[in-house]
Amino acid sequence: MQRSTLIGLKIGLLALLAFIAAIGMSVNAPATHWLQEAFLGLSFSFGFGLGLPDIAAYAASALVFLAIFCAGYFLGKLVARKLEN
Numbered sequence: 001m002q003r004s005t006l007i008g009l010k011i012g013l014l015a016l017l018a019f020i021a022a023i024g025m026s027v028n029a030p031a032t033h034w035l036q037e038a039f040l041g042l043s044f045s046f047g048f049g050l051g052l053p054d055i056a057a058y059a060a061s062a063l064v065f066l067a068i069f070c071a072g073y074f075l076g077k078l079v080a081r082k083l084e085n
Helices: 003-024 031-049 054-084
Strands: none
Touching (some): 003 054
């Protein structure tokens, strides 16, 4: 595996963890429940705020998590490639 791919994976994971921590710190729950709280809070926002059905709200929440990871991955990979050359 290339070095830029590994750096991209690390940056993507850090971006996702930062997003989870940002949402998780706002609730009175231990850190072990932050992922669940972030996912359910985001799906509640989609369900109640936008009026989506339950399954669509869960799917949209999963897509947001995936999009944050992918954005961090591609950004980290791009920066690693720029620094290597």
